[in-house]
Structure formats: structure tokens, C-alpha cells
Amino acid sequence: MxxxxxxxxxxxxxxxxxxxxxxxxxxxxxxxxxxxxxxxxxxxxxxxxxxxxxxxxxxxxxxxxEFEEDRRRITVQEILGRKASFETIGDIAVVEDDEPERVADAIMAVHRGIRTVLTPISDVEGEFRLRRYRYVAGEMKTITVHREHGIRYKIDLERAYFSPRLSTERLRVAEQVRPGDLVVDMFAGVGPFSLLIAKRGARVIAIDKNPYAVKLLRENARMNRLDVEIREGDAAALTEDLAGQADHVVMNLPHSASIFLKEAIRTAKSGGVVHYYTFAPEDDLYRDVRIIEDKARELGCEAAHLYRGIVRSYAPRIYNVVIDFVVKKKTGSVQ
CATH class of the missing domain: 3.30.70.2580 (Alpha-Beta Plaits)
Structure with missing residues (x-):
């Protein structure tokens, strides 16, 4: 029946x-x-x-x-009669909207795989870049398994930072890495850069200060059968033994990456590439180029810029941007 x-x-x-x-x-x-x-x-x-x-x-x-199913594919926007801001992470939808309950109903009507709807009640905050959430609909949970580029990630949204909106950017960086390269991921989180890069045959050293993120990173490496060297603690201290060794350094800490530029430049080999992320205003998107150049000069090096791009919108007139630069070290410069 x-x-x-x-x-x-x-x-x-x-x-x-x-x-x-x-x-x-x-x-x-x-x-x-x-x-x-x-x-x-x-x-x-x-x-x-x-x-x-x-x-x-x-x-x-x-x-x-009894109502017959309508076989036409409908969208959340069609149900609401307007656009709604939300993203899906595994089987959790995160809604940023003035009417989260209404949007939750539409999401769960359209996306059969969504089991939970949450809405954030804080910005990204604190040392570990976390957000607090309010439960809206479905199962009451913050833990899920997210699939991206053939890799599964166990994630707890309230205890370890993760954004699916960097998926394309993670693939862009991974495609630059060659088998056998040494890649240092200074702020690895649950491993979305590290594991994708390790899958390409690179040697990866993944660092994070959040003990719960490190726990999930270890689980994710095992779950995907990928070999990653994982270090828990402050990136500045945990890169001291890597001077002049890395082919790539990933700096996905946009709120404060500039603080760790010295360590990143020091870790890269001459000819190594640093992938630097920051937030910047619309009218001066790549202002950190000046910071990067100044820091390289201070260390007796040169920073040659390879690529600049917008990763995503972050807030009104504020963008998450990436600056890739090659470290060129001179004889006698910092190692």
C-alpha cells in the first residue's frame, strides 16, 4: 500500500x-x-x-x-520561489538563510540523501577555525562522511574545520604535484589537501594543531589506505627539520597565513612552490603579494609569482584568494 x-x-x-x-x-x-x-x-x-x-x-x-510521485527533477529554488544559500557536506546540509526551517523542508524534499540540516550560529572563530551550529531538521548530529575526488573524509563540523567549497582548488594544487615530490601541508585539518596529494604518489607531511582534526586525519588516512606522515602541533615548530626540502608547501590558513610565511619559505627548496591563501577586499585582492615579497627579501630569497586567483566569495566584497609563488634561494640565504 x-x-x-x-x-x-x-x-x-x-x-x-x-x-x-x-x-x-x-x-x-x-x-x-x-x-x-x-x-x-x-x-x-x-x-x-x-x-x-x-x-x-x-x-x-x-x-x-495517496499522491503519485512527480518524476520531474525539481530544485530547492523552485520549491521556495527564490534562491537559498546552503552547502552539502556528506549527508548534512548547512543552511545560511533567514528562513532556515523553510529551506530545510525544501532541501529534504529534493535531496533524498540529506539526513541532517544545520545552520551556523557563529562565524569561523578561535584557534582551530571552528563554527557553532543550531540543529534545524533531520537527525541531530554534526558528524558525517564526505566524498570528494574519490576520497572519503570523516568530518565533525563542530570540532574540525572543513569547507567543500575548496574542492576545485584542492584538485588544482594536487594536479601540480608529481609522484615522489615532498609536500608539506602546514594546516592540514582532516586532510583534504594532504590525502588527495598523497593519492598522486607524493610524500606528504601533514601538520595540524587541533588534536581532534589530527585524530580524524589519521582515521581518514587509514580509511583511504593512504600513507601520510602526520604531525600534531604548531607548524612553526614542526617544520624546523624540513628546511630547504619541500617541493610544495600548502598554507591553507587564510585568517593568519602571513604569520607563518618565514617558516613556509624556509621549508621550500629552491624552486619549490608555496600555495598561500588569504582573505582580501575586492579593491585590493592581491595585496599580500607585497608581504610575500618583503618576507622573501628579508630571508635573502626571491618570490616569483606563478598564479593568483579567487577561490571563493567569503563575505560582501571580501574574497578568499590564492597566491602561488616559487621560492628562489641564493647562496647563503635562509635554509
């Missing part, structure tokens, strides 16, 4: 007007087909419909009945 789901029974003459009202109020269940008989129309609505959503609609009755 098919599942009985809620719908509105109304006179056929009122059907189109009521359908439009339900769309505006975000309670029409677009997964189901509207039914009708000789005198009435039956319009499917979301299971979580609030009676207040029917305020001002006369001559309707809530019923439970």
Missing part, C-alpha cells in the same frame, strides 16, 4: 489560486502530483506544514491520501 501524505482538499474552481498561495508560503510538496475528481482538487503539501500557513484560505480541508 502506498504511503498516505497530507494534502489540501478544495473546490476545483479555487485550485490554481490556492496552489500559488502554497508556493508563496513554501508548503507545496512538489514531489507529488496534484489530484482531482469531479468537484474537488487535492494539492499535496509538506508533512511539516504549520496550520498558520493556511490562514486566510477559505473552503479547504487537510486530508491524508
Amino acid at each position: 502506498s504511503e498516505l501524505t497530507p494534502g489540501l482538499k478544495a473546490p476545483r474552481s479555487m485550485g490554481e489560486r490556492i496552489r500559488r498561495i502554497l508556493i508563496e508560503r513554501g508548503v507545496l510538496d512538489r514531489r507529488k502530483r496534484i489530484r482531482s475528481d469531479g468537484s474537488h482538487i487535492y494539492i499535496p503539501v509538506l508533512e511539516s506544514i504549520d496550520p498558520d500557513a493556511l490562514r486566510g484560505i477559505a473552503d479547504v480541508e487537510i486530508v491524508r491520501m
Whole structure:
């Protein structure tokens, strides 16, 4: 027997007007087909419909009945009648919207694989770059397994930083690495740069100060059967034995990467590439080029810039940018 789901029974003459009202109020269940008989129309609505959503609609009755699935592929935007800001991490959706409950209903109606919807209640904050979340819908959890470029990552959103919006950027960097290269990931987190690069046959040293992120990084390396050297602690201290050795250095700490430039330049070999991430205003996106050049000169080196690009929008008129530069060391410069 098919599942009985809620719908509105109304006179056929009122059907189109009521359908439009339900769309505006975000309670029409677009997964189901509207039914009708000789005198009435039956319009499917979301299971979580609030009676207040029917305020001002006369001559309707809530019923439970069988509705056929609508096989057309619909979107969250179609259900809401507008765009909504959200991203998916594994089976968790993170919503940044003024109406998170309404958006959650639409997401769970469209994306059958989503089991939890959260909304952030803080910016990225603290030493470990974490956010706090409020539960909105589905299962009450913050742990998930996210798949990206053929690798699985166990993630706890409240205890270790992760952003799926860097997926393309991670692949761009990994594609520059050759088998046998030494890559130092100074702020590795749960390993999205490190493991993808290790999969390409590089030797990877992954460093992070957050003990829980390191725990997940170890689990993720085992889960994907990838060999990564993992170091827990401060990147400045844990790169002291790597001077002049790295073919690539990844600096994905955009809030404060400039503080560690000396260590990154020191770790890179002559001809090694540093991938440097920061936040910058729209009117001066690559202002940190000056900081990089000054630090290289201070260390008796040269920073030759290879690539500059916008990784993602971060806030109004603020962008997450990347600057790739080659370290050219002179005789007698810092090693």
C-alpha cells in the first residue's frame, strides 16, 4: 500500500489560486502530483506544514491520501520561489538563510540523501577555525562522511574545520604535484589537501594543531589506505627539520597565513612552490603579494609569482584568494 501524505482538499474552481498561495508560503510538496475528481482538487503539501500557513484560505480541508510521485527533477529554488544559500557536506546540509526551517523542508524534499540540516550560529572563530551550529531538521548530529575526488573524509563540523567549497582548488594544487615530490601541508585539518596529494604518489607531511582534526586525519588516512606522515602541533615548530626540502608547501590558513610565511619559505627548496591563501577586499585582492615579497627579501630569497586567483566569495566584497609563488634561494640565504 502506498504511503498516505497530507494534502489540501478544495473546490476545483479555487485550485490554481490556492496552489500559488502554497508556493508563496513554501508548503507545496512538489514531489507529488496534484489530484482531482469531479468537484474537488487535492494539492499535496509538506508533512511539516504549520496550520498558520493556511490562514486566510477559505473552503479547504487537510486530508491524508495517496499522491503519485512527480518524476520531474525539481530544485530547492523552485520549491521556495527564490534562491537559498546552503552547502552539502556528506549527508548534512548547512543552511545560511533567514528562513532556515523553510529551506530545510525544501532541501529534504529534493535531496533524498540529506539526513541532517544545520545552520551556523557563529562565524569561523578561535584557534582551530571552528563554527557553532543550531540543529534545524533531520537527525541531530554534526558528524558525517564526505566524498570528494574519490576520497572519503570523516568530518565533525563542530570540532574540525572543513569547507567543500575548496574542492576545485584542492584538485588544482594536487594536479601540480608529481609522484615522489615532498609536500608539506602546514594546516592540514582532516586532510583534504594532504590525502588527495598523497593519492598522486607524493610524500606528504601533514601538520595540524587541533588534536581532534589530527585524530580524524589519521582515521581518514587509514580509511583511504593512504600513507601520510602526520604531525600534531604548531607548524612553526614542526617544520624546523624540513628546511630547504619541500617541493610544495600548502598554507591553507587564510585568517593568519602571513604569520607563518618565514617558516613556509624556509621549508621550500629552491624552486619549490608555496600555495598561500588569504582573505582580501575586492579593491585590493592581491595585496599580500607585497608581504610575500618583503618576507622573501628579508630571508635573502626571491618570490616569483606563478598564479593568483579567487577561490571563493567569503563575505560582501571580501574574497578568499590564492597566491602561488616559487621560492628562489641564493647562496647563503635562509635554509
